[in-house]
Amino acid sequence: MNAMEGREVPGPGELAGVAWRISTRSENGGGNCVEAGPLGDGSGRVAVRHSHRPDGEVIVYTRAEWEAFIGGVKDGEFDFSVT
Template identity: 50%
Template sequence: MLKTYNGMPAAELHGARWHKSRRSNSQGNCVEVAELPGGSVAMRNSRFPEGPALIYSRPEIEALILGAKDGDFDHLIAPN
């Protein structure tokens, strides 16, 4: 089994099924996520799919998603 670590090349995550948000724009400004064996979640920059992947635990991803749903990060969105 491959040992995963933050910053490892995303290309080394063989078999990862990468998904991106439906809100991704046509310029490719988005991230992609993949569930890994054991429940961890990898995240990569879609413009650099061979580049580094950040590896998060399931509780970390849950905190991020729930915080985003609650508006905790709305200050990072440019005003329309």
């Protein structure tokens, strides 16, 4: 895994217990999407990875970062057309 500037890189032990979830909406789109799951350490951090590269890079977000993102999704802030 590559470190992103200012982000911690989770160790293999931290990722071993992640219950990865993938959106049911992605199943009809060929499975090209991300998986997300909470780290099992009680911190509220959420790990995110590409569904086709489960052994690739993982980004970990704090609880506050994840809640801000989900709130933005629910508020329609990411409703843009991708071409």
